[in-house]
Amino acid sequence: MASEREGAVVMKGHTEGMKQAGALLKEFGLPEGLLPLENVVEVGYVKKTGYMWIAQKKEVEHTFKLISKQVSYDTDIHGYIEVGRIKKLKGVKAKELLIWASVSDIILETPLTGKIQFKSFAGITKTFPVEAFAAGQ
Template sequence: MSEKEGGIVKRGHEEGVKFAVSLLEEFDLPSGLLPLANVIEAGFVRSTGYMWILQQKKVEHQFKMISKLVSYDTNIHGYIQKKKIIKLKGVKAKELILWPPVNEIIVEDPPTGKIHFKSLAGVTKTFPVEAFAAGQ
């Protein structure tokens, strides 16, 4: 059985981006968290929270407010829940010369205006949520 079984699937860039942003908003995550380009497909399985995004090529995005370069692979997937994404794959944030994978993203609840990014190595970075607003 595939993790994608029973999922809602949107194909094409416009539909895929709209769908990904609507999921982020539904789960109280900043809508600019996933700056996507040339989306092929986006999907979500409501019963498990599994989400995926396929794009034509890797995207690197500079979040200006926090001077952070983030890389988004052609295949991004994980489990989305209220104010968090866990078991995330396909996202890396540049730290000096390394690109550690981001494994978890958590928005503080109750809201403090902070968002945490955890890597598999156990390193957590905290930033202001507004750094990931749409258009940043």
């Protein structure tokens, strides 16, 4: 894991970490409300590989009201960010009926349709309107 983080820009603390996370989402064309986190300890990003991570003090559950979807964010979230996508994501789960499914990929549909896809390791794919993940939702 240490080698994945080599050369990273790391921001410590909730305010600076959330600024960096928001800036990364914006830079790569992803909705800025994808990460409604609390008590962020640090956010890191390796420009060369796209590897990013977020550490927070405790797990956070959030409900995206527009789509009535409950999502859980672990204390350690990491994956690889690129234009319109976060892949090999770990630490994010969405509630599907009675089970929590780990989200492995988040992909903006191309050509841009206003839709975003969430894929799980179990092979479940769900598509939602991008505006459901706008900042403040």
